Amino acid sequence: MIIGYFDYIVFTFLIALNVLFWRKKIKEKPGCFIGFFVFSVILPLISIKVEINRYTSVYKYTDSFELLYNYLKFPIYWIIGILQGITIVLRNKYASR
Secondary structure: OOOHHHHHHHHHHHHHHHHHHOOOOOOOOHHHHHHHHHHHHHHHHHHHHHHHHHHHHOOOOOOOHHHHHHHHHHHHHHHHHHHHHHHHHHHHHHHHO
């Protein structure tokens, strides 16, 4: 499963934050740096760690090929991060009106 339980929790939390803070203006430089770091490094690594721990707790013997799909989590989170950046830009334009 490419998208696991941790990913669903992160996406639900992200949608909830977007709804709660839609009318507030976010500073672009700190927001872009934090968003880039979180979506490019932190969240994919945590998601991979959670998925590997979940898989190895179920199966005693694992093959590296069985866990190869975890590398696809990086592009998924990059796409979500880009969409979040677009959301922040649109939010700032909407909040300035």
